[in-house]
Amino acid sequence: MTTIPRSPRLLVLSSALLAVAGAALLGMPHGQEPTAPTTASTAHTATDSSSAATPLPASDPTAAAAASATPAASTPSAVESALPPHGEGVAGDRAIQRNLEAAWPADLPAADERELLTAGRALLRADATGVGREKWPGVFGDSEAVAPAFATARFRIQAAIARRDGSPTKAVVHLVWAGMDRGGTFTDLRITDWHFTRTNTLKGASTWTPQPRT
Incomplete structure (x- = not known):
């Protein structure tokens, strides 16, 4: 289900992405139209509850403060490297990563x-x-009950990192991605978190088990 980010890490992630957008816009020469829309204009709520996305909060005061505090880029090339073009492919994804x-x-x-x-x-x-979905029945349950919200052909993961989640036995995977929903709207810079716990197998080895989304 699409929700506003509730964890501090999601707020920091949103702030970081908005700060990049702010740096690019502040670095534009006076009177020049920006070549890409701001993060706020690219983040839309998903049209189906099966979406795992959390759109970037355009009105978040923490994100706005981070964006305004970011120094302006000094050259056009710096602007281009700071803000990936809207809808761009691998080149833009590397900057997000x-x-x-x-x-x-x-x-x-x-x-x-x-x-x-x-x-x-x-x-x-x-x-x-x-x-x-059938690989994770404990996460998705009856996968046939919820229709997919995004087209496979227009789905792309733009960036991802895995980090500890407050404990050596807990971790979270932060993902930024793009996709076209069933209504035909393509948006990028969507944010999703997947949480994991470390569990032991019957043979004594350990593995990371995903937790159901709430």
Whole structure:
């Protein structure tokens, strides 16, 4: 279900993305039209409860303060590198990934981070497009009961990181993604979190188990 971010980490993520947008707009020469809409204009609520997205809060005062405090880019090339063009592909996604990694330095072993990122990406794709929901019956339950809200062909994960979630046995995967909903509206910079807990298998090994979305 689409909701306003409630966790401090989601607020910081939203603030970071809005700060990038603010830096780009402040760096535009006077009188020049911006080449891409602001984050607020790209974030729309999903049309179906099966969407895992949390749109960026345009009115959040913390995000607005972060954006206004960001120094302006000094050259056009700096502006272009700071703000990915709206609807752009891999080139824009790399900038978002760098911002995520800068906002939250890595704090998990490399093997755990890889496992979490693989699972988080697959869970998001399953939630948004319906592909692969049967792999996680404990998360999605009756996957046939909820129709997918986004088209598989127009779904793209723009950036993702995995970090601890307040405990060595808990972790969260932060994802930024883009997609076209069933109404034909394409939006990017959507935000989704998937939470995991570390559990032990019968053979004594440990693995990360996704938690159902609430």
